[in-house]
Amino acid sequence: MKRLEQAKHNQLVIDKITRTVGYSYRIPSYRAICRILEHHGILSSVGNKWTERSVYRLLQRNGYSGLWGLHKFMLDK
Template sequence: MSHSATKSLVLISYRATVQILNSEEYKTSRGNKWTTRRLFRMLQRNHISGLHGLGKLAKKGYFQTPLENQNPPTIKRAGSFITH
């Protein structure tokens, strides 16, 4: 995820964040599209408080920009890194 997209995540709603994740082809650990409930639960599971915490995860490297000609990244459960 680009720095500008990551930075703007802090200022927008869960619904808008889900739209960004889905438009950039990020998938859940089960390979599904994101929903607001799934995003909220993922943040809770990782002891992150709201969308402000999503920026903290991005700074730690939990989100990476998808590379061309590779499978879409998947956000793993329990704080694992995204795989391609």
């Protein structure tokens, strides 16, 4: 996957995680996020299944301090 395709894919994943975190009262666990992504057939940019660590690192690379940071960012909007 080329960088532009990878960036679009990562944004798709972040959008899905944002919708999941935004509509829940409590912040879901990383394991729950992995299950949701797997349920929707979304693989990582290299084609692997999601792990808790890969979700966390994806969020970190995009400027969020994990699920908590994403949730806090959404509340501050």
